[in-house]
Amino acid sequence: MMPVTDPYLYPGTEVLVNKKGYQNAERLRIFETTRYLSRAITMPTDTNATSALKDLHHHLFQDVYDWAGQYRTCDLAVDGRKGLHPDRISQSVQGVFQNLKANNGLRDLSSDRFARGAATHIAALDRILPFRQGNQQVILLHLSHLARNAGHNFDLSQLDHDQWNRASGKAAVNDERLMMHAIATLFKSGRTMTPDQAHREALSLRDPARQELQSGIDAATRTLNAGQADSATLKELRGLRGELKALESDTQVGAVLRHIDQAQKAGIEKLTVLPGRDGSARDAIYAIGRAAVRSLDLQDDQRAVQGMSAEQTRSPASWFNRASQKLSGSEETPPQPNSPKSRGPQFG
Known part of the structure; x- marks a missing residue:
């Protein structure tokens, strides 16, 4: 059987065919990154269209690759994660963006709920690996x-690339918690409080949350009695009643308090609480609970990292943060021969 060849590589190397003709892996890395950074200053910002990823990819890599903005036509595995077969990419991406549109582009959500929805959306794209x-x-x-x-x-500049790579690996097997937490750490608007402060605030929010829920139930009931309720109103009414029942039985707040206590016992001194929607007491309770859970999960992740070797934890993306400073010589440096063992850019 003939060995499978990658049509994107120069024969006998692991360097991607590029517009400059560079066959030196490091030279291509630097060139790709500098052009990427230059293009990233202004770029398409539409996020809901199915073509959003293609448009963004073309904009960023148009100076480097002829196939910028095109889905890959070969199989691809990155860090042990295998992307979808090329024949399934287009339809799968379309499905992911249809779900995004059905969820209103994740608008009108608290920061925590956005992080949860975004983790599901991003993990789905990450599993596809649409581009070479x-x-x-x-x-x-x-x-x-x-x-x-x-x-x-x-x-985005606050992203921990090592943590993100670990999150991607877990999301590949449908565990999106670390990715959700990694996204949550990128919000600028969080409040820092001690576990004791979080405990007191959660308790103080019970009555305002109960009033919010009852007000919502009353409004939905009036709509129902007026014969104007649709399926969305009925669904909302059921959800509000269930949430009120959980609040009155202390199921909801009790769970939040338990998470706070666990964080305190684990030696966590500060919680970063993200803002809810429009000062909603219900969202504020949820945000406090998520802050406690996030702190515990991130602590577990760091403990796991401490048990790994430096090579295991080194991000393959680390060159990206330094490449613009490493540029030496003109971009017009002639292409150089490259050993077949050299590695091309490691981003997937």
Whole structure:
């Protein structure tokens, strides 16, 4: 059987065919990154259209690859994660964006609920690996645009790339918690409080939350009695009644308090609580609970990292943060021969 060849590589190397003709892996890395950074200054910001990823990929990599903005036509595996077969990419991406549209582009959500929805959306794209190169860059910038278009104060520069790679690995097997937490750490608007403060605030929010829920139930009931209720109103009414029952039985607040106590016993001194929607007491209770859970999960992640070797924890994306400073010589440096063992850019 003939060995499978990658049509995107120069024969006998692992370097991607590029517009400059560079066959030196490091030279291509630097060139790709500098052009990417230059193009990233201004870029498409539409997040809901199915073509959003293609448009963004083309904009970022048009100076480097002829196939910028096109889905890959070969199989691809990154860090042990295998992307979908090329024949399934287009339909799968379309399905992911249909779900995004059905969820209103994740607008009108609290920061925590946005992080939860965004983790599901981004993890789905991450599992597809739609492009031969540049998946992580495109997906992360898409996430940033998604957050800003939804009205959130978001800072992608604070991303821990090592943590994100671990989150991607877990999301590949349908565990999206770490990705959700990683996204939540990128909001600029969080409040810091001690577990004791969080405990007191959660208790103080019970009555305002109860009033919010009862007000919502009364409004939905009036709509129902007037014969104007649709399926969405009925669904909302059921949800509000269930939430009120959980609140009155202390199921909801009790769970939040238990998470806070667990965080305190684990030695966590500060919780970062993200804002809810429009001062909603219900969202504020939820945000406090999520802050406690997030602190515990991130602590577990760091403990797991401490038990790994430096090589295991080194992000393959780390070069990306330094590449613009490493540029040496002109971009017009002639192509150089490359050993077949050299590695091309490691972004998927």
